[in-house]
Amino acid sequence: MIARPEAAALEPLLEQLGLRQAAAVLPDWLDRAASQELSYADFLHGLLEEESVARANAATQKRLRQAGFPYAATIVLHVN
Numbered sequence: 001m002i003a004r005p006e007a008a009a010l011e012p013l014l015e016q017l018g019l020r021q022a023a024a025v026l027p028d029w030l031d032r033a034a035s036q037e038l039s040y041a042d043f044l045h046g047l048l049e050e051e052s053v054a055r056a057n058a059a060t061q062k063r064l065r066q067a068g069f070p071y072a073a074t075i076v077l078h079v080n
Helices: 005-016 020-036 040-067
Strands: none
Touching (some): 020 040
């Protein structure tokens, strides 16, 4: 990862807007955008998608904690 001056300017703004995950992954996305020549729309979509996934995961974890389950369980399907 290369230190980018634009990241230093954007990260505080993203955090101020409550986009903490986007701020955390911004340097990686800037590098990816440069190396893969992503369009602005593709860059923004990827950055915001990571924020969305992080929020969904955090909300799920919060609901699981609030439910007070004694342990985590999963369902395994066996297809014959």
